Amino acid sequence: MAATIAELLAAAKDQLSATNEPRQSALEAVAAFAHVARALDSLYDYRPYEHYAYEQLPTVVPALVESARAAATCWPAADGPVADLVGVAADAIATRARTFNDRQRWTLSVAFAETARRCVDTARGFPPYRNIPHLASVRAAAVACEQRAAAVPASDGDRTALDRLIPTAATTGFSAVIDAAAALHSALYARASPRLSMAELLITVNAAQLATAHAAAYAAHLSPEPGLHPWHRPALAAPEAWQAARLHCRPFDDTTKLRPPTDSPIASAAARLGRTLIDHLGPAPAAGVASAADAATRPDVASALLTVTSLLPEVADRLQRATHAWGYTGQLWAPERHLLAYEDRTTPTHAPPGVGVVAYGDLERLTNSLTLARTLTTALVSDLSTVAETRLPELTRAHTTTANTSKVLSPMATAAHDALRRSQLLPVEEWAVPTKPGPARAQPR
Amino acid sequence: MSTPAPLPPSTLLALGQATGLLTDIGRADPSTVSADVAVLCLAAAEELRPLGVEQRTARPPTEPIEATISAALALLAQLPASVFATTAILDAASHARLARELAS
Numbered sequence: 001m002a003a004t005i006a007e008l009l010a011a012a013k014d015q016l017s018a019t020n021e022p023r024q025s026a027l028e029a030v031a032a033f034a035h036v037a038r039a040l041d042s043l044y045d046y047r048p049y050e051h052y053a054y055e056q057l058p059t060v061v062p063a064l065v066e067s068a069r070a071a072a073t074c075w076p077a078a079d080g081p082v083a084d085l086v087g088v089a090a091d092a093i094a095t096r097a098r099t100f101n102d103r104q105r106w107t108l109s110v111a112f113a114e115t116a117r118r119c120v121d122t123a124r125g126f127p128p129y130r131n132i133p134h135l136a137s138v139r140a141a142a143v144a145c146e147q148r149a150a151a152v153p154a155s156d157g158d159r160t161a162l163d164r165l166i167p168t169a170a171t172t173g174f175s176a177v178i179d180a181a182a183a184l185h186s187a188l189y190a191r192a193s194p195r196l197s198m199a200e201l202l203i204t205v206n207a208a209q210l211a212t213a214h215a216a217a218y219a220a221h222l223s224p225e226p227g228l229h230p231w232h233r234p235a236l237a238a239p240e241a242w243q244a245a246r247l248h249c250r251p252f253d254d255t256t257k258l259r260p261p262t263d264s265p266i267a268s269a270a271a272r273l274g275r276t277l278i279d280h281l282g283p284a285p286a287a288g289v290a291s292a293a294d295a296a297t298r299p300d301v302a303s304a305l306l307t308v309t310s311l312l313p314e315v316a317d318r319l320q321r322a323t324h325a326w327g328y329t330g331q332l333w334a335p336e337r338h339l340l341a342y343e344d345r346t347t348p349t350h351a352p353p354g355v356g357v358v359a360y361g362d363l364e365r366l367t368n369s370l371t372l373a374r375t376l377t378t379a380l381v382s383d384l385s386t387v388a389e390t391r392l393p394e395l396t397r398a399h400t401t402t403a404n405t406s407k408v409l410s411p412m413a414t415a416a417h418d419a420l421r422r423s424q425l426l427p428v429e430e431w432a433v434p435t436k437p438g439p440a441r442a443q444p445r
Numbered sequence: 446m447s448t449p450a451p452l453p454p455s456t457l458l459a460l461g462q463a464t465g466l467l468t469d470i471g472r473a474d475p476s477t478v479s480a481d482v483a484v485l486c487l488a489a490a491e492e493l494r495p496l497g498v499e500q501r502t503a504r505p506p507t508e509p510i511e512a513t514i515s516a517a518l519a520l521l522a523q524l525p526a527s528v529f530a531t532t533a534i535l536d537a538a539s540h541a542r543l544a545r546e547l548a549s
Contacts, residue, residue: 114539121532143530150529150538151522153515154549397547 001175002182004392005089005108006162009115012085016122026126028080029119033138034072035083036116039090040065042097043105060148061109064141068116071134086115092166096189104161106149111162113145163392164189165311167269174304176276178391181211181308183269188318191266195329196322198253199260200267202246204319207274208312209242212377213284214277215305217291219383235383235403237413238376240287240420245319245369247423250430251338252358252366254331257432273308294387302388310381310392313399316374323367327360333433334358338426355433365419372416379403452496456528459520461498464490466517467541469506478510478548485544486514492537514545 003011012032019025040061093100093108100108120139123129149157165182184204196204216236260267281301285291293301326332336356381396382403390396403409452460470478471487478486494500506513521529521538528534 110542114535117535139530140526143526143535146535146538147522147526147529149542150518154511154542154545157546159546394546 002165002167002179002391003088004163004165005092006111006159006394008085008089008092008166009111009162012082012089012115013118015082015085016118022126024080026123026129027075027078028082029122030071030075030129030135031078031080031083032086032119033068033075033116035086035090036112036119037065037068037072039086039093039112040068040109042090042094043100043108045097060141060144061113064109064113064116064138064145067134067137067141071138074132074134082119086112088166092164092186095186096164098192099189100161101158103156103158106152107157107159108161110145110149110157113142113149117142117146158398159394160398163395165392174280174300177273177280177304178307180269180273180276181311184266184273185311185315187265187269188315191318194318194321194325195331196266196319196325197256197261197264198249198332199256200264200270201319201322202249202257203260203267203270203274204315205242205246205249207270207277208315208373208377209239209246210274210277210284211305211308211312212242212373212380213239213287214281214291215309215380215384216287217285217289218294218302218305218388219380220288220290221294222383222387233379233383234376234409234413235379236288237416238373238380239284241369241373241376241412241416244416244419244423245366245373247420247426248366248369250423250426251334252332252363253432254326254333255433257430296387299388302384303390306381306384306388306396307391309377309384310390310395310399312377313374313381316370316377320367320370320374323363323370324360326358327363330357330359332358332363334362335431338362338431365422369416369419369423372412372419375406375412376409376416379406379409452528456524457496457498459524460493460496460534461501463517463520463537464493464498465501466506466513466520467493467537469504470510470513470544473506473510477506482510482514482544482548485540485547489517489537489540489544492533492540496531496533510548511545514541514548517541518545 016025016029019028044061116138120135120142123135129135165178165185167179167183167186169179184207188204216239219233219235222233333355336354339356339358339362378399381399385396385400467486467490471483471490473483475483508516518538518541521534521541524534529538
């Protein structure tokens with residue numbers, strides 16, 4: 001089953017006290033230092049240590065990295081379950097290091113400092129290790145991190161980073177749904193470039209629409225807001241926003257619609273998510289129709305849907321970055337009748353007759369639909385969190401806070417409905433870049 | 446590691462004030478403090494109590510919850526590094542940090 005960084009570090013903490021034999025415990029504890037150093041180093045390594053000085057913030061972290069790395073060299077062959085758990089967390093951080101913001105980096109640094117300190121305390125429970133200077137320096141550096149964390153305000157940290165799910169290959173029950181969503185989220189964040197292919201975006205939007213449709217069917221059981229119709233909940237419009245985004249993609253292609261990439265982890269994970277949702281919950285229910293069972297009857301389903309839905313606002317954010325990138329890379333083509341007027345275009349196009357290169361302004365409706373999808377999905381998370389347990393408490397809490405403080409959810413729900421109606425005016429057939437050359441045209445004299 | 450030497454009076458005073466603030470939140474009206482925040486604050490206070498701090502009568506917090514926890518954390522952060530390195534204080538600070546996150 002997929003695990004979060006917070007769960008892995010908590011399991012490492014439990015594991016430290018699980019072994020009663022002091023020598024064994026100490027050897028298992030010291031094995032984690034290499035991974036602590038690796039995790040913290042990868043968090044900042046693309047601008048090594050210059051970044052710290054620039055931030056004026058965690059000058060204590062480099063000291064911990066250096067001391068942990070030095071301590072790790074003392075026990076090069078040490079290993080064990082604690083190192084395995086911390087190592088997986090370090091891997092998860094390393095693959096997404098560039099996507100964390102400063103506040104998330106600081107929270108992760110403090111969490112790893114706490115883990116390092118507990119490892120030292122466990123190791124020093126073995127009398128021969130009590131006075132080793134390397135351990136003392138690791139502890140001093142970790143304590144300095146924790147002391148700084150106590151001194152700085154809460155706003156300097158962001159605990160949502162601890163809720164990054166690490167996918168596995170679970171194939172049974174609703175764990176498979178959560179794992180597939182974690183794999184999709186992870187694949188999107190592991191992509192160094194914001195560029196996606198059209199096929200990747202389409203399949204991701206399809207899977208997200210399916211997930212939000214099922215989640216909305218569960219949220220539809222919630223009691224209505226006072227004085228309003230039972231269906232008047234902005235969150236229930238989230239699937240419509242995702243569907244509008246899907247339909248707004250109809251005229252665009254980058255040649256991958258008919259020839260999707262075979263080696264894309266994003267497309268593979270999105271397909272897996274869609275398939276597991278259909279296998280376990282069936283096809284997407286119609287908008288506004290409540291599910292047969294409610295969250296109280298099927299808490300496992302509601303919990304899985306809440307966990308999956310909690311990941312989707314960040315998925316929408318990555319898709320939006322991709323559409324912004326498309327505006328500048330010119331990798332999309334579309335029939336000219338769907339593009340801005342020739343007079344409004346700022347760049348010359350070199351496309352076949354009748355086909356134009358998609359510019360930034362052409363993607364405005366798609367980008368707006370993804371904004372609506374992201375915001376309304378946070379509202380869906382907020383609604384579902386009142387009746388279901390989540391695997392991602394920090395992320396769910398952050399989305400709930402966002403939704404509760406937003407004053408534009410109802411207008412956005414209306415906008416999503418309008419966007420869907422507008423997108424349905426597009427031609428029904430999907431447009432793709434022709435695979436065969438068209439008939440030759442007479443050359444002008 | 447626990448500190449074997451007795452703590453100086455100024456340190457005990459700061460620890461007592463931090464314990465008092467955390468206890469105040471833990472025993473506050475449930476309508477103003479969520480259960481998870483209260484439990485974490487009480488757990489933090491319980492970590493500090495064996496260090497020999499002077500206990501005072503609990504009273505309702507006058508500041509917002511997050512500000513009160515921040516004040517308690519600031520008192521702990523100002524302790525000398527050798528005192529802050531005590532496992533009990535580190536654990537108390539960890540509980541209080543999490544409580545502050547939940548209260549924010």
